[in-house]
Amino acid sequence: MASSASNGEHKSTKPPPTPSPLRNSKFFQSNMRILVTGGAGFIGSHLVDKLMENEKNEVIVADNYFTGSKDNLRKWIGHPRFELIRHDVTEALLVEVDQIYHLACPASPIFYKYNPVKTIKTNVIGTLNMLGLAKRVGARILLTSTSEVYGDPLVHPQPESYWGNVNPIGVRSCYDEGKRVAETLMFDYHRQHGIEIRIARIFNTYGPRMNIDDGRVVSNFIAQALRDEPLTVQSPGTQTRSFCYVSDMVDGLIRLMEGENTGPINIGNPGEFTMIELAETVKELINPGIEIKMVENTPDDPRQRKPDITNAKKLLGWEPKIKLRDGLPLMEADFRLRLGVAKKV
Ligand SMILES: NC(=O)c1ccc[n+]([C@@H]2O[C@H](COP(=O)([O-])OP(=O)(O)OC[C@H]3O[C@@H](n4cnc5c(N)ncnc54)[C@H](O)[C@@H]3O)[C@@H](O)[C@H]2O)c1
Numbered sequence: 001m002a003s004s005a006s007n008g009e010h011k012s013t014k015p016p017p018t019p020s021p022l023r024n025s026k027f028f029q030s031n032m033r034i035l036v037t038g039g040a041g042f043i044g045s046h047l048v049d050k051l052m053e054n055e056k057n058e059v060i061v062a063d064n065y066f067t068g069s070k071d072n073l074r075k076w077i078g079h080p081r082f083e084l085i086r087h088d089v090t091e092a093l094l095v096e097v098d099q100i101y102h103l104a105c106p107a108s109p110i111f112y113k114y115n116p117v118k119t120i121k122t123n124v125i126g127t128l129n130m131l132g133l134a135k136r137v138g139a140r141i142l143l144t145s146t147s148e149v150y151g152d153p154l155v156h157p158q159p160e161s162y163w164g165n166v167n168p169i170g171v172r173s174c175y176d177e178g179k180r181v182a183e184t185l186m187f188d189y190h191r192q193h194g195i196e197i198r199i200a201r202i203f204n205t206y207g208p209r210m211n212i213d214d215g216r217v218v219s220n221f222i223a224q225a226l227r228d229e230p231l232t233v234q235s236p237g238t239q240t241r242s243f244c245y246v247s248d249m250v251d252g253l254i255r256l257m258e259g260e261n262t263g264p265i266n267i268g269n270p271g272e273f274t275m276i277e278l279a280e281t282v283k284e285l286i287n288p289g290i291e292i293k294m295v296e297n298t299p300d301d302p303r304q305r306k307p308d309i310t311n312a313k314k315l316l317g318w319e320p321k322i323k324l325r326d327g328l329p330l331m332e333a334d335f336r337l338r339l340g341v342a343k344k345v
């Protein structure tokens with residue numbers, strides 16, 4: 001059931017591929033070139049904002065806009081250190097970069113189940129393509145894996161050493177098994193070719209810029225509360241999740257990329273809530289008059305989820321700062337703007 005996640009057997013004995021002669025040249029003065037796949041999405045666009053704050057960074061986003069949008073990046077379009085490419089990661093990409101943050105993949109269950117074969121292709125062929133790119137140009141690559149690799153976990157909270165409890169043929173498998181293969185590919189490229197890899201296992205993340213109709217629970221509840229619609233708690237409502245605010249997540253991802261540990265490392269907020277508790281909190285903070293309605297759930301919904309972040313604290317010096325009660329109002333303000341619903345005074 002469990003194994004040690006970061007022991008010696010996973011370490012590559014090969015040196016990493018060398019970057020181009022230009023990058024190694026004595027008088028080299030160019031910026032760090034960073035590719036963000038899926039950079040037009042929710043987490044990706046916040047990551048781009050943070051990377052662009054550093055004037056030594058040039059950022060290239062590759063995104064097919066399946067769930068992302070140019071609108072999320074509008075403040076950077078036309079900036080001399082920024083480039084946006086419409087590109088599907090299931091096709092090869094030829095760019096010269098130093099780091100790759102590989103996020104491209106639909107993340108909301110309703111979107112990843114919409115075309116499951118495409119979701120698997122994105123996870124498997126997309127990750128192979130990005131690893132091939134990392135190998136050719138000698139780039140370090142970070143994969144945004146997921147807490148879903150633990151499936152419906154039998155160990156709680158989940159440490160990285162837990163191998164998980166995943167249904168290989170269920171409706172979520174395109175995503176959770178897809179990400180598990182993506183992790184395998186990352187380690188095989190590391191051991192076989194010496195590629196510098198980083199794997200983040202991201203737990204439920206929320207914040208401004210989530211699609212209004214994303215379908216994930218926090219965006220659903222906030223949109224419903226603002227539209228005076230009942231909050232749809234999927235039964236039994238006692239299932240738990242641990243919600244991380246997006247700025248904390250971005251901070252963790254950058255620390256992982258810049259640090260010396262391959263991971264996998266859990267990045268998430270250990271504050272754990274049932275879906276009924278989440279609905280009650282949204283109701284209290286945003287619309288006390290709203291109804292909470294129990295609706296049917298979907299198959300294989302994990303019953304509990306909470307990250308063990310001992311490794312993130314120890315190895316990255318990271319822990320989340322923003323509590324759910326402080327993060328929800330920041331997301332509410334963004335949703336009010338986009339839905340055109342002013343706060344009642
Ligand atoms: N938000 C979370 O709670 C969460 C939790 C665990 C893991 N993750 C991972 O983090 C990453 C980002 O998630 P997010 O919440 O920002 O989701 P998102 O749906 O907002 O962003 C995903 C982005 O990837 C793009 N994309 C999808 N398929 C693509 C393809 N084939 N080629 C190119 N681009 C493609 C989308 O258009 C979108 O811009 C994903 O890899 C996801 O699996 C997110």
Ligand SMILES: O=c1ccn([C@@H]2O[C@H](COP(=O)(O)OP(=O)(O)O[C@H]3OC[C@@H](O)[C@H](O)[C@H]3O)[C@@H](O)[C@H]2O)c(=O)[nH]1
Binds near residue numbers: 148203218
């Ligand atoms: O309207 C809703 C939506 C969802 N839910 C419940 O809320 C919980 C969370 O559901 P979400 O759809 O937000 O997200 P999940 O936790 O199932 O998957 C998530 O976690 C890991 C990431 O990799 C995925 O990208 C992300 O979608 C589930 O138990 C679900 O049943 C509701 O009660 N009501």
